[in-house]
Amino acid sequence: MARRPEGPPPPPVVQRVRLRFAKRGRLRFLSHRDVARTFERGLRRAAVPMAYSAGFSPHPRISWVGAAPTGAASEAEYVELALAATVEPARLQAALDAALPPGLDVVGAVEAEGAGLAERIDASRWVVRLPGVAEPELRGAVAELLSRDVVEVERATKDGRRRFDVRAAMVLAVCRAGNDTCAILEMVVRHTTPAVRPDDVLTALGVVAGLRPSVPPEPTRLEQGRLREDRTLADPLAPDRNDAGRLAGRSSA
Amino acid sequence: MSGQSLFARLEPLLPRVRRPVQYVGGEGNSIVKPWDAAAVRWALMYPDAYEVGLPNQGLQILYEILNEQPDVLAERTYSVWPDLEALLREHGLPQFTVDGHRPVGDFDVLGVSFSTELGYTNMLTALDLAGIPLYAERRGESAPLVVAGGHAAFNPEPIARFVDAVVLGDGEQAVLGITDVIRAWKAAGAPGGRTELLARLARRRLVYVPAFYDVAYRPDGRIQAVTANRDDIPARPTKHTLSDLDSWPYPKAPLVPLAETVHERMSVEIFRGCTRGCRFCQAGMITRPVRERNIETIGAMVEAGLRATGFNEVGLLSLSSADHTEIGEIATGLADRYDGGNVSLSLPSTRVDAFNVTLANEFSRNGRRSGLTFAPEGGSERLRKVINKMVSAEDLVRTVSTAYAHGWRQVKLYFMCGLPTETDQDVLEIADLAREVIRAGRRASGHRDIRCTVSIGGFVPKPHTPFQWVGQASHEVTDARLKLLRDTVRADKEIARAVGFRYHDGRPGIIEGLLARGDRRVGAVIERVWREGGRFDGWNEHFSFGRWESACAAELEPLGVSLDWFTTRERDEREVLAWDHLDAGLDRDWLWADWQEALRETELDDCRWTPCYDCGVCPTMGTDTQIGPTGRSLLPVVGVSAGSPVVTGPVAAEAAEAGAGAGPAGDLRLDPAAVGSGTPA
Numbered sequence: 012m013a014r015r016p017e018g019p020p021p022p023p024v025v026q027r028v029r030l031r032f033a034k035r036g037r038l039r040f041l042s043h044r045d046v047a048r049t050f051e052r053g054l055r056r057a058a059v060p061m062a063y064s065a066g067f068s069p070h071p072r073i074s075w076v077g078a079a080p081t082g083a084a085s086e087a088e089y090v091e092l093a094l095a096a097t098v099e100p101a102r103l104q105a106a107l108d109a110a111l112p113p114g115l116d117v118v119g120a121v122e123a124e125g126a127g128l129a130e131r132i133d134a135s136r137w138v139v140r141l142p143g144v145a146e147p148e149l150r151g152a153v154a155e156l157l158s159r160d161v162v163e164v165e166r167a168t169k170d171g172r173r174r175f176d177v178r179a180a181m182v183l184a185v186c187r188a189g190n191d192t193c194a195i196l197e198m199v200v201r202h203t204t205p206a207v208r209p210d211d212v213l214t215a216l217g218v219v220a221g222l223r224p225s226v227p228p229e230p231t232r233l234e235q236g237r238l239r240e241d242r243t244l245a246d247p248l249a250p251d252r253n254d255a256g257r258l259a260g261r262s263s264a
Numbered sequence: 265m266s267g268q269s270l271f272a273r274l275e276p277l278l279p280r281v282r283r284p285v286q287y288v289g290g291e292g293n294s295i296v297k298p299w300d301a302a303a304v305r306w307a308l309m310y311p312d313a314y315e316v317g318l319p320n321q322g323l324q325i326l327y328e329i330l331n332e333q334p335d336v337l338a339e340r341t342y343s344v345w346p347d348l349e350a351l352l353r354e355h356g357l358p359q360f361t362v363d364g365h366r367p368v369g370d371f372d373v374l375g376v377s378f379s380t381e382l383g384y385t386n387m388l389t390a391l392d393l394a395g396i397p398l399y400a401e402r403r404g405e406s407a408p409l410v411v412a413g414g415h416a417a418f419n420p421e422p423i424a425r426f427v428d429a430v431v432l433g434d435g436e437q438a439v440l441g442i443t444d445v446i447r448a449w450k451a452a453g454a455p456g457g458r459t460e461l462l463a464r465l466a467r468r469r470l471v472y473v474p475a476f477y478d479v480a481y482r483p484d485g486r487i488q489a490v491t492a493n494r495d496d497i498p499a500r501p502t503k504h505t506l507s508d509l510d511s512w513p514y515p516k517a518p519l520v521p522l523a524e525t526v527h528e529r530m531s532v533e534i535f536r537g538c539t540r541g542c543r544f545c546q547a548g549m550i551t552r553p554v555r556e557r558n559i560e561t562i563g564a565m566v567e568a569g570l571r572a573t574g575f576n577e578v579g580l581l582s583l584s585s586a587d588h589t590e591i592g593e594i595a596t597g598l599a600d601r602y603d604g605g606n607v608s609l610s611l612p613s614t615r616v617d618a619f620n621v622t623l624a625n626e627f628s629r630n631g632r633r634s635g636l637t638f639a640p641e642g643g644s645e646r647l648r649k650v651i652n653k654m655v656s657a658e659d660l661v662r663t664v665s666t667a668y669a670h671g672w673r674q675v676k677l678y679f680m681c682g683l684p685t686e687t688d689q690d691v692l693e694i695a696d697l698a699r700e701v702i703r704a705g706r707r708a709s710g711h712r713d714i715r716c717t718v719s720i721g722g723f724v725p726k727p728h729t730p731f732q733w734v735g736q737a738s739h740e741v742t743d744a745r746l747k748l749l750r751d752t753v754r755a756d757k758e759i760a761r762a763v764g765f766r767y768h769d770g771r772p773g774i775i776e777g778l779l780a781r782g783d784r785r786v787g788a789v790i791e792r793v794w795r796e797g798g799r800f801d802g803w804n805e806h807f808s809f810g811r812w813e814s815a816c817a818a819e820l821e822p823l824g825v826s827l828d829w830f831t832t833r834e835r836d837e838r839e840v841l842a843w844d845h846l847d848a849g850l851d852r853d854w855l856w857a858d859w860q861e862a863l864r865e866t867e868l869d870d871c872r873w874t875p876c877y878d879c880g881v882c883p884t885m886g887t888d889t890q891i892g893p894t895g896r897s898l899l900p901v902v903g904v905s906a907g908s909p910v911v912t913g914p915v916a917a918e919a920a921e922a923g924a925g926a927g928p929a930g931d932l933r934l935d936p937a938a939v940g941s942g943t944p945a
């Protein structure tokens with residue numbers, strides 16, 4: 012006879028809060044699972060009134076959107092929390108940020124409104140530092156990549172080894188010189204399946220132009236959002252933020 | 265300049281190794297203190313992978329105690345995997361600490377905690393990477409003092425040449441005592457150099473210094489005598505025993521790893537020591553007497569730890585947790601306190617009795633009842649008398665029936681193979697027990713779909729136990745008996761599909777046996793294995809029996825001894841054992857008498873409930889068994905509510921103020937401590 016958890020069902024969700032957070036410095040080596048675990052513990056330490064799933068092993072209801080890969084830093088990661096009590100997003104941001112290790116930094120919080128977060132994100136802007144690579148070399152390789160119609164790379168994904176096109180996801184790529192021993196690549200990449208990551212672009216540069224940095228490049232995601240006509244990205248939390256002031260109205264009701 | 269962070273040079277290597285997050289530090293509650301302000305600096309090592317080493321309680325306790333001293337700095341270091349080891353060598357980088365990424369060679373002390381002997385080769389890797397000479401006698405004045413501790417260090421003779429000193433027993437007070445001596449010696453300008461420092465530590469009875477003792481051998485290879493070569497130190501160094509665990513509630517702020525580790529939970533040690541008297545159990549013998557923490561301290565440690573970490577699982581640790589005199593109240597009290605709060609509690613206990621099932625039920629009120637483990641250890645009644653595990657087949661059947669009746673779906677039974685006096689028949693009786701268990705489960709649950717896992721470990725005789733004299737069963741014998749057992753179960757249609765088997769081949773156990781009961785001559789074997797690439801011997805994929813065998817042949821056989829000589833050979837009463845000069849408190853005559861009792865299949869009661877049987881520990885160590893019940897109770901915790909585990913911080917308070925009070929998260933109170941307990945930097 013199967014046992015069932017006793018007692019009342021978990022309390023309902025009364026509020027959703029969306030967070031933007033950064034993964035910085037040495038914490039860029041966290042995998043998505045590491046980030047998720049650390050977040051759950053931080054939420055408990057900060058005593059955030061999370062809503063939980065039902066069942067024998069209730070989980071806090073957290074929705075992640077496309078995570079930056081292990082080794083990549085990010086200024087623009089997003090997550091949505093379902094809460095069992097209403098809170099002021101700014102207070103939640105401060106409390107959670109204090110409970111997370113330095114390097115996982117909560118940089119924005121809004122009460123969720125309207126469309127799902129995932130629907131507001133279809134591209135990322137990245138900057139990649141390439142120590143040991145000269146800018147002209149990088150520029151040549153990038154020009155070569157952009158001149159092709161299709162550039163396929165291979166990588167192990169969670170569904171096994173896959174071969175996929177990098178070129179079609181590339182929206183924009185700009186090269187700069189950092190200093191004499193470091194070139195910088197800034198790019199906008201469309202989210203495709205499987206997601207084209209900075210290391211895939213670098214593999215592609217190796218394929219088309221033999222670019223093989225001797226020191227591992229350091230990628231940082233600067234922005235995520237919906238791609239506009241002018242190839243800039245729309246802030247995915249802006250529509251929620253436009254509704255500011257609503258919380259005060261509700262909680263006094 | 266010493267103590268400088270190597271992180272800038274390390275960082276470019278990290279994208280090239282597996283799971284780089286294990287090397288970056290930054291764990292919750294970790295500490296990086298300024299280097300120059302510290303008078304004494306400790307590097308604490310757990311000689312295994314980070315995922316295994318980080319949760320180690322011993323290391324976390326010492327880390328916190330040392331860092332609480334204003335002028336002491338302690339950082340942690342773990343074994344690096346071969347991929348990073350190769351890169352460190354290629355780029356000329358040393359073994360580093362994960363806290364400040366400082367070179368281990370710059371510290372005053374390198375403390376290495378051994379839970380198992382299979383970590384010895386990993387210590388050599390760390391020493392070599394750190395630029396510390398492997399042999400203690402070759403170390404210059406600036407090299408750290410290499411100090412071993414942990415259970416395996418109760419016979420440190422195989423690593424005697426590689427360590428400067430050894431701490432026997434509980435480390436809490438010992439590390440502070442060692443620190444005081446080093447501080448004073450440094451302040452005085454390091455008079456007499458390293459040797460004088462070691463002599464001071466030995467005179468103060470803080471450590472065992474192998475170099476101060478000479479070993480003489482007889483022509484037949486046995487030890488003639490181990491004698492102190494100075495007259496100002498004890499003839500027999502003794503173990504440390506912490507006598508009031510309630511005054512030492514560590515770790516107060518357990519480390520919260522960023523990387524995934526083997527134990528994703530917080531642990532609270534509810535007592536130390538065990539006097540059940542299982543004759544095979546080294547931990548039970550060397551940690552005597554039993555010293556309990558009381559229910560009030562335990563309750564406070566659980567709550568403070570949860571707040572400091574954000575963990576949602578708490579394990580109540582000890583050698584046999586169901587034996588705590590207040591465990592019933594602790595279980596009910598904690599289950600009530602965290603009821604509906606998404607905090608789960610676990611009690612590692614394998615005691616075969618119905619009360620243990622009752623406790624497990626309390627701890628899983630609203631959780632899944634997946635598996636319960638019971639440890640009869642020996643397959644036959646006769647063998648269980650030999651090992652002093654007082655469990656009858658009826659006890660086991662009654663206990664598992666209770667478990668299945670309460671909705672537990674799987675029972676795991678733990679046994680050992682290769683026990684003293686064991687025959688094929690003793691091992692085959694494991695199959696009979698499994699059959700009884702399955703039948704009982706089918707009766708109790710009313711359906712046929714019952715599973716039972718039989719998990720079998722090879723017995724390794726350990727120092728300071730009544731079995732320290734026995735000949736270890738060869739791996740051929742162990743493997744043959746296990747095959748016989750497996751074939752018997754498979755051939756039994758009634759249970760073949762219901763019983764799962766877990767066992768390992770017997771060869772790593774033989775090497776563990778060599779290292780456990782080896783003497784100083786085994787050091788050369790360890791070194792040779794390490795030079796030939798031996799690393800991470802506790803890991804199947806890295807362990808090479810062939811490498812150990814050939815190193816034994818090369819290093820031991822010219823001396824007239826061998827792998828077999830150290831493992832499968834039975835010792836007689838008068839033989840000087842390599843660890844006889846180290847005092848774990850146990851009276852050698854009592855150990856021998858208990859071994860003879862084992863051969864007579866005579867059981868011995870627990871001295872907690874029956875009169876003292878003079879094992880020797882209490883008078884020698886000046887300690888006493890400390891057990892309750894104390895009459896204290898679990899103190900109520902302020903501000904814990906249903907809904908969410910620690911819903912007591914500012915955010916929750918906000919919610920309460922904002923009028924969300926109708927829900928279960930309503931009765932919240934402000935408690936800034938819940939948030940403020942962040943990373944002390």
Ligand code: SF4
Binds near residue numbers: 539554876878879880
């Ligand atoms: S000396 Fe006596 S009371 Fe103390 S642990 Fe030994 S048997 Fe038990």
